[in-house]
Amino acid sequence: MDIIYEIRRRHLVQGQTVSAIARDMDLSRPTVRKYLDVTEDRPYQRQQPVSRQLGAFEDQLTAWLEEDIKLPRQRRRTARRLFEGLQDKGYAGAYDSVQRFVKRWRGDHLGPRLTQAFVPLAFRPGDACQFDWSHEHVEIAGVLQRIKVAHFRLAYSRQMFVVAYPREMQEMVMDAHIRAFEFFGGVPARLIYDNLKTVVDTIYQGKERQFNRRFLSMANHYLFEPVACTPASGWEKGQVENQVGNIREWLFTPLARFTSFAELNDWLAIRCRELGQRSHPTQSGQTIAACFNQELPLLRPVTAHFDGYMEQMLRVSSTCLVRVDRNRYSVPARLAGTAVSVRITAEQVRVVANGEVVALHLRAFGRDELICDPWHYLPVLTKKPGALRDGAPFVAWDLPKPIQAVRDHIMKHPKGDRAFVELLILASETGLEALTIACELALVGGTVNASVVMNELRRLTAPSIPVAINVPDGIALMIEPIADYSRYDHLLEVSHVVH
Incomplete structure (x- = not known):
């Protein structure tokens, strides 16, 4: 702006010609003429460099971006995933070129994203763990499914644990906690939640909540304090909120394929251990696993297993069946027409009568399925x-x-x-x-x-005949009898007449 002011002052006040101003200030005459018409400061706008390293891969990258824009935001590939995809197709350029192209393309098609401000949080070792749910898409046994994933994150060490389920239900919440405490090797002092319907029954003013009674039974068993966030304040558990996006990028993009939920969850546990080898985001020079080892002694040990089931009282039909979650399960025929207790876990359906488990089935998650034990009939x-x-x-x-x-x-x-x-x-x-x-x-x-x-x-x-009988010494005969066959000789002297 100083140069513009000097050019205009010399020409409009002192009357110097354009050529004289250009000669004195070592500028070109077109530049002098341009600045004579400028009256306000124009901010400098940096032009985004045009990526010339993509070459023939630009069409492929554009096609992928056009596919992703049709998907929900959670399923869109990041610039890093797109870069890795181009590498598989032979791209040898830098990641920055791909990143700039993706940012510019999405800015043109999706518009700019707003940035929010948050308050930084600090946690003590063993104090808090954050919990959240996310939905992902995987292929289980050849069938594309939309599943629910439970996320846990220790707030100090940043150690994570995730486990997948077909649905988000009360028994899944309890099963996820049981698995997480087993994975961590202990229980933190507090667990921080959203106001989940499976955890919170009623929201009162401020931080007051009425938690689900069955959930409180689990909290009482493991002796942790449940804490519910303020509604619409996800930043209070921002670590696990951020983890949801990272896990989706790292583990579920591209589409994951497994034969069963058991295989998927085993793989997720292994990957959580592997991701713990990354550098800690705030403690430089240490890995997440190293910080977790420091936090582990401060976690409360698990002394007893919690049976995380939901219980219903149901009547057994005349066909010896009980209906649970849109499916039917068999019960021993002797209980037809009676009321039984059905205990539902994330993986099993147990039928209890008179305090005894009379039927045990693997849980089905389809609709109108018939699960029978032929011995019941x-x-x-x-x-x-x-x-x-x-x-x-x-x-x-x-x-x-x-x-x-x-x-x-x-x-x-x-x-x-x-x-x-x-x-x-x-x-x-x-x-x-x-x-x-x-x-x-x-x-x-x-x-x-x-x-x-x-x-x-x-x-x-048939029971086998023992080879030898061991007789205790205390009942042995003092005088053993002697066999006398001669006493039967008199029978030979008796004559028998057969008529």
């Missing part, structure tokens, strides 16, 4: 043996091949279903393995019927 077969042919629990019963062969042979004969039911009743006492061996013996012998299999089964399960 065995008492019904004694009265209705015909149900063995078309009964849903028995049609899909995966029996050992020798038993299937014997069943198919017996069922061809009249009243074969009743005969096979008798074998199953006997097997319920002796075990399915013994019945399998008995069927194999019958098939090898060439005579296959219920009587032969039952005879083989009883021979296999």
